[in-house]
Amino acid sequence: MKLEIKENSLGSRLDKVLADLTVLSRSQANEEIKRGTVLVNGQPKKAKYAVQLGDVISYQVPEVEELDYVAEDLPLAIIYEDEDLAVVNKPQGMVVHPSAGHTSGTLVNALLYHIKNLSSINGVVRPGIVHRIDKDTSGLLMIAKNDSAHQALAAELKDKKSHRQYLALVHGNLPNDRGVIDAPIGRSDKDRKKQAVTAKGKEAISRFQVLERFGDYSLVSVVLETGRTHQIRVHMAYIGHPVAGDPLYGPRKTLKGQGQFLHAQTLGFTHPKTGELLTFEAELPEIFQETLEKLRKSQKNS
Known part of the structure; x- marks a missing residue:
């Protein structure tokens, strides 16, 4: 497949242009460039090559792996x-x-x-x-x-009628007991694996309430009004209080666990046939509960 570079892509890296203008992800673009299947005006180039007006880029879409x-x-x-x-x-x-x-x-x-x-x-x-x-x-x-x-x-x-409430253990001591984070979320320009708050993103609204404070950490309840990818993780990091244990959006030094301390605790919706409002709750995972108990004990002893 081929594409010709227009003015709005001038000077951008080859791998970024491929990711922005084709079905390839940034990582796929890099892999194809390394393999030599991406050509600029018939010649192989490195991922950092700055594209020029009129460049013709030819590329191959990798075969989709058959899943069983x-x-x-x-x-x-x-x-x-x-x-x-x-x-x-x-x-x-x-x-x-x-x-x-x-x-x-x-x-x-x-x-x-x-x-x-x-x-x-x-x-x-x-x-x-x-x-x-x-x-x-x-x-x-x-x-x-x-x-x-x-x-x-x-x-x-x-239609934002479902009720989705999460519990999150986040870094730091939030200045307010409750708040609304209204910030659009889209794919990060810097890292294609990440989402980010960006003007080009889609509407994203999260409402939080602080339930407990542990000095260096806070337990918060977060209600989603929208459902963007990584929404709570991105929003909490955006206000300076990333989810503890989050390997993508949080600091390296954090609480020991098995990934981010984030739990979809409450789910409410209308039954599609009976019209009845159903609400369900799920207990925190054991490691989450144990971590909270440790924080409570350390808080009492401090």
Whole structure:
């Protein structure tokens, strides 16, 4: 495939231009450049090459790895289930759906084993998945068992009518007991693996309340009005209080754990068939509870 450089891309790095103007990610662009499959005016260039007006870039789209979706007998906490939907408590460390590099051990693999029928709206890649949480975030997810339920639940999410409340242990002592973070989120220009607060991003609103203070750390409740990728992690880092244990947005020196201390504790929504308002809660993971107890003890002894 080919593309010709226009004025708005002048002087940008070759790898960034490829990531911005094609389906390739920044890492994929770098890999293809290293392999020599990316040519500028018929010649290979390095990733840092500054593109010029009229440059013709030819590239190849890497072949998509075929994924095998297999039902796996994995432990799965099903909090609620009926003929239309289910609510599950995803453990920390479990990826929600298969992808290149994570073809087994995911929530979808477990769902295929434990739940007979799943909606097909997201195809074979994400059957039943209405919304996601990160691999190292624990907590509640709604699962659709048929397409009509999926459409209704997804519409409620889009209309900001679902209730999603998280508990997060964050760095520092927040100056206010409660607040609203209204800052748009999009892909970071500096690191394609990250999200960031950016003027080019989509609307993102998080409401927080401080529940406990431990000096160097605070326990906060966060309610999502929108559902952007990494929203709480990005927003808390943006106001200077990143989630403890967050390897992507937080400091290296932090509390020992298994990733970020972030838990989807409460989930509320309207049942797509009965119209009943359902609300569910999930206990904190053991390591989260133990860490809080240690902080409380150290606070008393200080």
